[in-house]
Amino acid sequence: MNNPRRNTRGSSTTSGGIRVRAPGIPIKCWCAESIKELISKTNLNPYRRYYRCRYAAQRKLENENHIFKWVDEAFTDEIQQLDYHVRMLEEEVQVLKATITSGPKAFWVSVS
């Protein structure tokens, strides 16, 4: 149980459109193949890790639009998404806190 989200996300998408720029960490390629993590061996990006469509990786395809994404960029995307969600939740908590604390405070003030 290292990543429970793998089973929940993207399992219900049956009608596949081409989504080359999938946000965050890619789970599946548009061709329904799973994603493989590989290490770049090019001079431009030596030892840089990337995600690749398993189908394309096996056939060593180049210049097509199967999933390719740098791991560091995927993580940055993921963090930005999480950051956004945290901010939304924080706002919600602030609203809830305000509604919760306004009640009892008013009560205590009126008693003393």
Ligand SMILES: [Zn+2]
């Ligand atoms: Zn693919």
